[in-house]
Amino acid sequence: xxxxxxxxxxxxxxxxxxxxxxxxxxxxxxxxxxxxxxxxxxxxxxxxxxxxxxxxxxxxxxxxxxxxxxxxxxxxxxxxxxxxxxxxxxxxxxxxxxxxxxxxxxxxxxxxxxxxxxxxxxxxxxxxxxxxxxxxxxxxxxxxxxxxxxxxxxxxxxxxxxxxxxxxxxxxxxxxxxxxxxxxxxxxxxxxxxxxxxxxxxxxxxxxxxxxxxxxxxxxxxxxxxxxxxxxxxxxxxxxxxxxxxxxxxxxxxxxxxxxxxxxxxxxxxxx
Amino acid sequence: xxxxxxxxxxxxxxxxxxxxxxxxxxxxxxxxxxxxxxxxxxxxxxxxxxxxxxxxxxxxxxxxxxxxxxxxxxxxxxxxxxxxxxxxxxxxxxxxxxxxxxxxxxxxxxxxxxxxxxxxxxxxxxxxxxxxxxxxxxxxxxxxxxxxxxxxxxxxxxxxxxxxxxxxxxxxxxxxxxxxxxxxxxxxxxxxxxxxxxxxxxxxxxxxxxxxxxxxxxxxxxxxxxxxxxxxxxxxxxxxxxxxxxxxxxxxxxxxxxxxxxxxxxxxxxxxxxxxxxxxxxxxxxx
Numbered sequence: 001x002x003x004x005x006x007x008x009x010x011x012x013x014x015x016x017x018x019x020x021x022x023x024x025x026x027x028x029x030x031x032x033x034x035x036x037x038x039x040x041x042x043x044x045x046x047x048x049x050x051x052x053x054x055x056x057x058x059x060x061x062x063x064x065x066x067x068x069x070x071x072x073x074x075x076x077x078x079x080x081x082x083x084x085x086x087x088x089x090x091x092x093x094x095x096x097x098x099x100x101x102x103x104x105x106x107x108x109x110x111x112x113x114x115x116x117x118x119x120x121x122x123x124x125x126x127x128x129x130x131x132x133x134x135x136x137x138x139x140x141x142x143x144x145x146x147x148x149x150x151x152x153x154x155x156x157x158x159x160x161x162x163x164x165x166x167x168x169x170x171x172x173x174x175x176x177x178x179x180x181x182x183x184x185x186x187x188x189x190x191x192x193x194x195x196x197x198x199x200x201x202x203x204x205x206x207x208x209x210x211x212x213x214x215x216x217x218x219x220x221x222x223x224x225x226x227x228x229x230x231x232x233x234x235x236x237x238x239x240x241x242x243x244x245x246x247x248x249x250x251x252x253x254x255x256x257x258x259x260x261x262x263x264x265x266x267x268x269x270x271x272x
Numbered sequence: 273x274x275x276x277x278x279x280x281x282x283x284x285x286x287x288x289x290x291x292x293x294x295x296x297x298x299x300x301x302x303x304x305x306x307x308x309x310x311x312x313x314x315x316x317x318x319x320x321x322x323x324x325x326x327x328x329x330x331x332x333x334x335x336x337x338x339x340x341x342x343x344x345x346x347x348x349x350x351x352x353x354x355x356x357x358x359x360x361x362x363x364x365x366x367x368x369x370x371x372x373x374x375x376x377x378x379x380x381x382x383x384x385x386x387x388x389x390x391x392x393x394x395x396x397x398x399x400x401x402x403x404x405x406x407x408x409x410x411x412x413x414x415x416x417x418x419x420x421x422x423x424x425x426x427x428x429x430x431x432x433x434x435x436x437x438x439x440x441x442x443x444x445x446x447x448x449x450x451x452x453x454x455x456x457x458x459x460x461x462x463x464x465x466x467x468x469x470x471x472x473x474x475x476x477x478x479x480x481x482x483x484x485x486x487x488x489x490x491x492x493x494x495x496x497x498x499x500x501x502x503x504x505x506x507x508x509x510x511x512x513x514x515x516x517x518x519x520x521x522x523x524x525x526x527x528x529x530x531x532x533x534x535x536x537x538x539x540x541x542x543x544x545x546x547x548x549x550x551x552x553x554x555x556x557x558x559x
Binding site for chain 2: 037126153163168172190223232235262269
């Protein structure tokens, strides 16, 4: 079964928080939603799990028992211990008895919290809390995983561990939707949606998004901004020319995914 | 090139716990230095020492060639992750307040944020709030900027704008110290310092920090079966689209593929910064 959104629109007062968004989440796929603050990532995820009402379009999701959701903040009970947090979701989703014991031990081991099982959720570091929240969302082996910024503020080593768990769920057939503000996490997706102001401004595999860059991208040195659409990258500049020649001094380069994201964002800003 | 920050064997102990352990760190005029490390690696403690908020238990910390005194601190611009703005004041009021605190005469809100001068900070997008915090930190012409995850949470265009501000400032001679978990940000720095367990465990340019670390990249038709097999055998596998990246020896990966009758094209490729970071951290935490 394929889950997702079909031409979904969400309005808050006069503001369109989500504007005609379509996404398909097939089993075993990892869909990464990227965008900055206010882009509509959380609204998209909340629309997908049914936490906000659509003013148009529809949301296709499994029954509540078959999806796992982590909100952008919390996702666990700070006053319960690690073990109690897991037991709580186990009971809520009917994962009980021997199945619960095996599954919770396996997850505790995977997130490295076996020794910390009696610690309160609130006493864990930010990275540990995100790992526990993910384990809680995975406990009942959901068909659809909806993760709102599962790795924000988490150090790179913990982030790699979190993604290993997420990929593991997808490898076993779960459809995954994960929002992030880190552009480098887009590479982890089979499908990427780049959002701005409630709209999807580009979508596809990272390779598709790079291939869709129109015109030429160049690199230039020096402290003066090159003519055209240009931005800084480290000590050098990048420049994008939708049509025609690159400015003098700029060397044409094969666009990176970061370049493609900048180009899509700039084209979008130009249109709106 | 001026040495703005120089620590020598800087050490900070809290009781039995050594938060910062013999750290040598320098930041020169005009360079952007990235400070990386897991949570609890000692980055924040080190910054508090640089700012003179903590006195080292051992070793020395020099800010502009002297002790980090109050007058030296005035020459530093600091933007914490929480930004340090007054949410209930307008941009112009925040501006006036900071100018008064630093004793600088800057009557006008800078152009970069003047469009929202009359708005309350809390009504601005995160990208704009960050630009305001930057403008405030830059307002007293600091010689050293200390920025905590300067572009996290903002969209690509705002992020590029913020980096342009940082680079422009460095080109005028300001030294910049960026602490971050964000690999995109780290890759834009001139030089990186990686901390683990209070110590510096790697330092240099991006290329030097990655060194000759490699990973095995596998392109396969069925990444899910390959992932399950590798993961089950204890390999630390990262998925990138339909490719798998695995640290370690290609021979072991190849052997496993044969054993499980999996098909895939193996290649040994240079590690990325995140993979290098994970490997550096893992080798450091070994007893």
